[in-house]
Amino acid sequence: MDKIPIPLQERKTRKFNAFDCYASEHTSGYFLLPFRFHEITSEREVLVNEIGDFLVVQKGTAERIVKREISLDNDPELYGDLIANFFISPTPVPGLLDVISTRYRTKKSFLDSFTSLHIFVISLRCEHTCHYCQVSRVTAEKHKYDMSESHIDIGINLMMQSPSPFVTMEFQGGEALLAFENIKYAIERTKKEALIYGKTVTYVICTNLAPLTDEILEYCKENKVFISTSLDGPEFIHNQNRHKPGANSYRLAVDGISKCRSILGEENVSALLTTTKLSLQYPCEIVEEYVKLGFRNIFLRPISPYGFATRGESKNKYDTLVFLDFYKKALHRIIEYNIAGYFIREDYTTIILKKMLTPFPVGYVDLQSPAGLINNVIVFNYDGSIYASDEARMLAEMNDFTFHLGSLDINSYNEVFYGSKSDVLAEVFANEALAGCSDCAFQSYCGADPVHNYTTQHDLYGYRPSSTFCQRNMEIIRYIIELMDSDKRIERIFRNWITGKS
Known part of the structure; x- marks a missing residue:
């Protein structure tokens, strides 16, 4: 006994x-x-x-x-x-x-190739005034806030030193299309270097689509560039969240999405939702807007607690439990559409399902252990500064340089990726070694996020009992399992989301 x-x-x-x-x-x-x-x-x-x-x-x-x-x-x-x-x-x-x-x-094989996603903040210029913007955007005429060709060249050289044979070059802003000539320069230079280094490069432009032209679209088609844009739901929500002075931001986005689809193909255009306080009141209406526009996926993501977005608390700050209620109602509406025969998946749920139901790694930065920052993503800012993640760059906009790794002008590849700052972050990379994570049933489906810990709890290690990251992910994972266990139709729908088949 x-x-x-x-x-x-x-x-x-x-x-x-x-x-x-x-x-x-x-x-x-x-x-x-x-x-x-x-x-x-x-x-x-x-x-x-x-x-x-x-x-x-x-x-x-x-x-x-x-x-x-x-x-x-x-x-x-x-x-x-x-x-x-x-x-x-x-x-x-x-x-x-x-x-x-x-x-x-x-x-854990996502670690084999190390950093694959390289974000180039090609410009801080923007013509929108979104209240949840996490960076210190500048007006459209201030070209000194564009990334210089010399910094682009050095960033490309560092990207080519990645052990990964497959790398993604993502252009962000501000509004990236305001510096489209720099994007063209970067892509043409990268194509030449990729041949030398034997790399396969995926190009992504993150844009609000307002500056979109036929010339830009033809170039994107010729070079197989993916377009990632923002759509926050129905017109009255999108226009309040993503304000453009003197124009209808929603109409520009919807018309731009339509043009991109017609020229690039539906599979090469995606949209992201940012959930504000206003959004929380309309979970079903937001899902229905995505369905109306013919989308087959939607990403229910909360607002990030980083950068300048934290200054607009009246519009941007809300309790995690309120977001979870929004998420569940929206997910329920998405499932209803699938039961009725319209295939649409929720992306965050699908990421978790892939971790639960397949033997393969998932490249989503926020749910990786060891953490995705540095291991999977690096950010080259417009001014040559290098950051451990996009969220780290947002913190720097508030004069907090905790996750600043170096400079394109000064530091070598080894100094950036294997330097003293990286060593410090590596101590809190793995949720297998974090108290509260090490004995959590959902450890293998979750990740480590020292940037979130630091931002919300002023500590890289973090404290799981009061962590909003834990609170949100534990309940979402629990709820996904409950849904699959309670209704086999839902389990079949979820498995279809993984394969992408209706």
């Missing part, structure tokens, strides 16, 4: 018990493999193993497993599931340990 540790309230000391107190005589047929568990509903709980496999079971099952009350005789189906999914083993070392290790390496 297993020895049970003395309950905490009965101990006379805070020291750990002796080793033999935890030793198992193992008379009941199996050994425990590492797993964690979390309550899903009042009656159900989820078990998650070290490689992200999960089982939804009756509440109390984790306790029964630990007490070795489950056997092939009294519960053969559950016993078989636990063996097959690496929660328990009939031998001290599982017979398929090599399979487990291979699957774990696969989950």
